[in-house]
Amino acid sequence: MERTAVRRRLSWQVATVVDVRRETATARTIVLDVPDWPGHLAGQHVDVRLTAPDGYRASRSYSIASAWTSTTIELTVESVPDGEVSPYLVDVLKPGDPLELRGPVGGWFVWKPEQEGPVQLIGGGSGVVPLRAMLQAHTSSTTPVRLLYSVRRPTSVIYVDDLKELAAADDVHISLVYTREAPAGETRVGRIDADVIDRLTFTPADEPTTYVCGPTPFVETVADLLVAAGHDPARIRTERFGPTGG
Amino acid sequence: MGIVSPGFTGRRRSAEELPPGQYLTHDFPVLSAGPTPQVRTEHWEFTVTTESGEKHKWDWASLLAMPSEEITKDIHCVTRWSKLQTEWQGVSLDALLADVETSADFALVSSYGGYTTNLPLDDLLDGQAWIAYEYDGEPIDPEHGGPARLLVPHLYFWKSAKWVRGLVLSDSEDLGFWETAGYHEYGDPWKEQRYAGD
Numbered sequence: 001m002e003r004t005a006v007r008r009r010l011s012w013q014v015a016t017v018v019d020v021r022r023e024t025a026t027a028r029t030i031v032l033d034v035p036d037w038p039g040h041l042a043g044q045h046v047d048v049r050l051t052a053p054d055g056y057r058a059s060r061s062y063s064i065a066s067a068w069t070s071t072t073i074e075l076t077v078e079s080v081p082d083g084e085v086s087p088y089l090v091d092v093l094k095p096g097d098p099l100e101l102r103g104p105v106g107g108w109f110v111w112k113p114e115q116e117g118p119v120q121l122i123g124g125g126s127g128v129v130p131l132r133a134m135l136q137a138h139t140s141s142t143t144p145v146r147l148l149y150s151v152r153r154p155t156s157v158i159y160v161d162d163l164k165e166l167a168a169a170d171d172v173h174i175s176l177v178y179t180r181e182a183p184a185g186e187t188r189v190g191r192i193d194a195d196v197i198d199r200l201t202f203t204p205a206d207e208p209t210t211y212v213c214g215p216t217p218f219v220e221t222v223a224d225l226l227v228a229a230g231h232d233p234a235r236i237r238t239e240r241f242g243p244t245g246g
Numbered sequence: 247m248g249i250v251s252p253g254f255t256g257r258r259r260s261a262e263e264l265p266p267g268q269y270l271t272h273d274f275p276v277l278s279a280g281p282t283p284q285v286r287t288e289h290w291e292f293t294v295t296t297e298s299g300e301k302h303k304w305d306w307a308s309l310l311a312m313p314s315e316e317i318t319k320d321i322h323c324v325t326r327w328s329k330l331q332t333e334w335q336g337v338s339l340d341a342l343l344a345d346v347e348t349s350a351d352f353a354l355v356s357s358y359g360g361y362t363t364n365l366p367l368d369d370l371l372d373g374q375a376w377i378a379y380e381y382d383g384e385p386i387d388p389e390h391g392g393p394a395r396l397l398v399p400h401l402y403f404w405k406s407a408k409w410v411r412g413l414v415l416s417d418s419e420d421l422g423f424w425e426t427a428g429y430h431e432y433g434d435p436w437k438e439q440r441y442a443g444d
Contacts, residue, residue: 009443014249047440050251058256059267061325084257084269092253100249105441107427108279216276220389223281233281234360240276 010102012049013037017097018072023158027126028090029065029076032099039068042137043110043130043211043239046075046103050085060085063129063213063239064104067136076158078126109211109239113137117209119145120202122192122222124214125156127241131213132159139170146173146208148200150192150218153181175200192218197225204230213239264328265435271327274390279423282388283359283409290393292377293412294343297350304342309377309394312337317376319399321406322435324424334397336378339370350415354422355396358409363422364431365398365405367415374400377410402433402440 019031042064049059066074079090093099111119111134119138121131128149138145151157157176167174177196182189202208210231212222219240227233264270287306294302304312317334353370355363369375378397379386386392391408398405404424425431430439438444 010441050254050256051249052254052256053250056256056258057267058269059326088251088254093251097252098249099251105428108423216389220276220282227281233283236281238278238280240278 010047010105012100012102015073015099015101017093017095017099019095020093023076024156026090027076027078027158029074030089030093030099031072031074032101033072034101035071037068037071037073038104040064040073040104041107041110041112042067042133044104044106045130046073046101046105048075048085048089049100049102050088051100058084061105062089063133065129065132067133067139069136076126076129076132109213109237111137111209111211113141115143115209117143118202118206119143120208120210121145121147122149122201122210122212122214123147124150124192124218124222125152126158127212127214127218127239128158129213130239131211132162134211135163135166135170135172138172139166144173144202144206145170146175146200146202148175148177148192148196150177150179150214152179154178154183192222192225194225194229197222197229201226204232207232208235210236211239212236214241216240265322266438267440268322268326268328268435271329274329274332275323275325275327276389277323277325277404278389278408279361280359283357284388285358285393285409287393291411292342292394294346295412295414296346296348297415297417298347300347302342302346306393309337309379312341315376317378317397317399319397321399321403324402324404324429324433324435324440328435332399333382334376334378335380335383336376336394336397338373339375339377340373342377343371346415348415350417352416352419354414354416354420355405355407355410356412356414357407358411361407361409361423363405363407364419364425365401366419366432369398369401370413374398400434402430402435404429405433 015032015034021029045063065076077089080086123131290306292304320330322328375398379394396407396410
């Protein structure tokens with residue numbers, strides 16, 4: 001397996017919220033100015049730490065939603081019902097507020113523009129977040145890339161405009177699968193199955209590196225389908241969101 | 247450094263004793279880097295290789311034939327969930343290593359599927375580590391590491407390698423999969439050793 005040796009102390013930094021963008025009824029993108037950000041690879045995450053007036057703290061990890069280009073980074077957070085940190089990030093935090101974070105973290109679920117071979121991205125729900133960072137990073141590369149994105153219904157799509165723009169500008173093949181309710185003109189409603197994998201993703205002969213991110217049952221199902229279809233397990237990288245969190 | 251997050255009050259969820267930065271879950275989340283390997287017990291093998299290259303092997307039947315223990319322990323994942331009083335059945339590493347001649351200081355654990363993790367040999371001994379094959383009274387599900395996983399509950403749970411297939415004992419410390427990817431080489435949850443340098 002590929003190794004990325006980054007061993008330096010990660011210290012907490014104070015970022016400033018410069019903008020927030022509503023993505024769906026339950027998800028929001030937060031644009032942060034991080035003064036001493038060392039840069040990051042698409043797919044890495046950060047730890048975010050909140051502090052209450054009495055000193056009580058709570059931390060969670062969030063995928064970075066953007067490729068590294070300048071001094072800002074974007075996080076897209078889905079509010080977890082009954083969560084402790086995510087409802088604050090989605091509904092309370094506002095431009096101008098400070099936000100403590102440290103990172104970037106993670107050297108496995110990453111894509112680098114110098115990597116060779118086609119890139120297959122498969123996301124379920126907010127699992128699309130690190131894949132969006134990879135799509136942004138890909139604009140400087142010519143390797144073929146496809147995104148298969150499973151959502152409940154049209155209103156659940158995060159990055160609607162962004163994905164359209166990326167698809168147009170970067171020749172990215174983007175397919176959406178609707179599990180509960182499809183838009184007009186789209187007849188299929190259902191989870192990703194062997195037929196969807198067969199029709200909408202690179203074949204094993206293409207030797208893609210595949211990145212699968214989403215809730216655990218989604219990732220388990222998709223990874224098993226890929227292996228059954230003949231993809232080399234060593235080229236399937238997964239990131240699972242647990243059923244609890246927040 | 248001290249900043250206050252405007253408008254954040256937080257929820258002090260429980261009085262239970264959790265390591266710093268952890269929250270309690272009653273589910274059993276999954277964290278893996280790739281697809282779940284399907285390992286059949288008839289092909290399963292566990293190998294300990296010493297620093298002199300000597301190999302000790304167990305197949306599934308010989309593992310099950312060893313004295314097993316019921317283990318009830320709290321587990322702590324670096325992704326911040328903790329689960330209390332989890333119940334396992336398995337064979338202690340003390341029993342497995344009883345006849346292994348070694349003066350090595352470190353172990354590199356390897357798994358079916360290619361995963362690795364490193365820890366000091368001392369952390370595998372003295373009733374601190376097991377090869378577990380049952381969880382909650384049932385065979386361990388493949389997604390949770392079945393048929394057998396390492397269980398080292400005093401360290402972050404990534405050290406408890408799923409689909410375990412062997413240990414290589416060594417005088418020097420080779421880093422494992424997550425440890426090479428920026429995570430802490432030891433991973434004590436009570437010292438909150440999440441990432442390298444913590």
